[in-house]
Amino acid sequence: MYDELRHLLLIVEHGTFTEAARHAHLSQPALSASVRRLEEAFGARLLHRGRGGARLTAAGEALLPRARASLAALEDGQRAVAEVMDLRAGEVRLGAGTTAATYLLPPVLARYRQRHPGIRYFLRETTATEGLAALERGELDMAVVTAEGHEPWYTDELVLVAAPGAKVRRGPFVTLLPGGTTRALLDAHFPDADVVMELGSLSAVKGNVRAGIGVALISRYAVVNDLRERRLVRLRDRRTPIRRPMMLAHRGVERLPPAVAALRELLLSPEGTEHLRGRR
Numbered sequence: 602m603y604d605e606l607r608h609l610l611l612i613v614e615h616g617t618f619t620e621a622a623r624h625a626h627l628s629q630p631a632l633s634a635s636v637r638r639l640e641e642a643f644g645a646r647l648l649h650r651g652r653g654g655a656r657l658t659a660a661g662e663a664l665l666p667r668a669r670a671s672l673a674a675l676e677d678g679q680r681a682v683a684e685v686m687d688l689r690a691g692e693v694r695l696g697a698g699t700t701a702a703t704y705l706l707p708p709v710l711a712r713y714r715q716r717h718p719g720i721r722y723f724l725r726e727t728t729a730t731e732g733l734a735a736l737e738r739g740e741l742d743m744a745v746v747t748a749e750g751h752e753p754w755y756t757d758e759l760v761l762v763a764a765p766g767a768k769v770r771r772g773p774f775v776t777l778l779p780g781g782t783t784r785a786l787l788d789a790h791f792p793d794a795d796v797v798m799e800l801g802s803l804s805a806v807k808g809n810v811r812a813g814i815g816v817a818l819i820s821r822y823a824v825v826n827d828l829r830e831r832r833l834v835r836l837r838d839r840r841t842p843i844r845r846p847m848m849l850a851h852r853g854v855e856r857l858p859p860a861v862a863a864l865r866e867l868l869l870s871p872e873g874t875e876h877l878r879g880r881r
Contacts, residue, residue, distance in 0.1 A: 603675060605639040606668045608632055609647065613665065616654040691860030693722040696732035696744035698781055700757065700820045701847060703803055706745065708876040713864055720860045728780045736850055742861040743851045747782040751848035752865075755874050758842040759786060760821045762833045767813040770836060773797040775806050775815040782845060787818045790840045807833070818843070822877060 611621040612632075622632040640647050647661035657665060685691045697706055702724060710722065727735065732744035745754065763769055773795040777784045787794060797815055800806050803823050810817045811832050821842065827833040849865060851857060857865060867873050 602639070602642060603672070605635050605642070606672055608635045609639060609661075609664075609668060610672065612636070612648065612655050613657065618650065618655060621655075686859055688717045688860060688863055689719040691720050691858060693720060693858075693860050693864050694725070694740065694742045695722060695864070696725045696727040696735055696741045696746075698728060698732075698745065698747070698783075699726060699777060699803055700783065700823060701745040702726045704820065704823050705755065705757070705847065705877060709868055709873050712872065713867055716867075717860070717863065720863075722860075722864075729782060730780075733850060736852065742858065743849060743865065746848050746850045747845050748848060748850065749846075751850040752869070753846055754849050754868055755847040755877055757845050757847055758821045759783065759818050759845065760824070761816055761818055761836040761838050761841050762810060762824055762827070763816045763836055764811050764813040765831055765834050769813065769815050771816070773815040775800065775809045775817045777801070777803070777806060783818065783820070786843050786845065790843055791818065 608621065608625055608627075611625055612618060615621045615624060618629050618632055622629045625632060627635070636648060643660065643664065645660035646658050647664060648655050649658055695706075706724070710724070713720070714722070725732075725735070725741065727744065729744075729746040729748045732741065732746050733748060735741040736744050774787065774791070775798040776787050776794075776796055778799050778801055779785075779788075784799075787796075798806075798809055800809070803819065806817050806819060807824065807827060809815070811827070816836060818841070824833055828835060849868060851861070851865070854862070854865070
């Protein structure tokens with residue numbers, strides 16, 4: 602019905618079927634057939650055709666402003682779809698654990714934002730279980746998780762660290778709250794750990810370890826600068842490093858919106874882990 606409405610507006614604009622047909626690049630019989638289809642669809646005559654040209658009937662007058670609004674809305678929709686497909690507009694809803702959200706993802710997201718400034722993205726810090734549940738409910742488009750069965754992205758390593766010269770080489774432990782992968786790996790590999798602090802952020806964990814309060818099992822990527830600048834030292838332990846795969850979870854590549862698909866491609870490209878490889 603899009604073409605039929607457009608033809609009606611051309612007739613109203615130009616006043617005759619002849620001129621409207623010329624602007625529509627149609628023959629007059631084809632234009633007349635288009636008007637008949639429209640009149641049949643609405644069950645009313647929309648135009649009077651006479652020697653002086655064509656004019657709207659009362660039904661046509663009633664339809665005219667709505668026809669204009671409908672065509673404008675369709676054209677807006679076409680532009681919106683084109684912007685999304687060209688990555689000039691759209692949204693990405695991403696979930697990730699503490700380490701990924703704090704250290705692994707920001708450089709990639711910054712690069713993505715530079716390439717596609719019109720895309721709005723939303724990052725939610727979650728556990729793997731929470732991220733997969735939010736993905737299933739449709740609240741997220743993609744999640745970085747440590748659960749098996751998804752697309753491999755990056756293999757993180759957890760190491761044991763302490764403050765230089767601290768007399769806490771084997772504990773007590775400063776760690777994250779229960780529920781996340783880091784804490785689960787600590788509980789699994791250090792079942793007898795004396796946990797004296799449970800904190801909500803990696804920055805808080807590192808700050809207390811640097812103060813000499815205890816040791817921490819933490820992502821090596823998260824402490825690269827601390828180790829280089831000797832604010833922390835790595836402790837040798839037969840149980841470390843502990844490798845944990847970071848996976849990209851989603852509902853299927855073919856179901857990803859264009860903006861999310863572009864982020865996935867960037868994450869899986871050499872650029873998506875270049876900053877991680879460079880800080881080993």
